[in-house]
Amino acid sequence: KAGVTQTPRYLIKTRGQQVTLSCSPISGHRSVSWYQQTPGQGLQFLFEYFSETQRNKGNFPGRFSGRQFSNSRSEMNVSTLELGDSALYLCASSLGPQGGKNIQYFGAGTRLSVL
């Protein structure tokens, strides 16, 4: 099975712009989660989508949004970019609740640099 695919791998934007990141989950996985990883804050949960519905949300401003399509693919959008948004954005897929285990399968990430 192919793993989680994230595109693009690298992105350079300027302050005030917006960006859309894409994630294709492992075939059969219906849950997609997004995380932001920075050296100072570590891996922080952004949101989770399951069957096209946002099921969980982290503590990020409304500039961060996402959606999931019927084929489970997901996109994440960040509007009005700030310098502090520079980070590695990771997407992870899972089968779903799995009785609470929620094992995450991560993509390689999109490295976003905001200048």
Add this chain to the structure above:
Amino acid sequence: SQKIEQNSEALNIQEGKTATLTCNYTNYSPAYLQWYRQDPGRGPVFLLLIRENEKEKRKERLKVTFDTTLKQSLFHITASQPADSATYLCALVPPGTASKLTFGTGTRLQVTL
């Protein structure tokens, strides 16, 4: 507030020794605790999962313990090899079917010859 702590300093050990990494948490009652490995420039990879009612779990050279009284998990790599050098993250999963994971900041392990 909920807090997960892992040693922020890198752990340097010699090849063949046992590496022990610590994950402590406060204000949290996880149903599961997971350990992941992350290599530079890559996403984390799932290694092991332990339930709240389990004391210990093993997989090949890996061993995880979970003490809900101490609110601590220990992750051991026996007979460590240079290829084990990576950052190791613990993640807590709360009870419930719609559960979001909370990750620790990770500990970098460096295994030298």
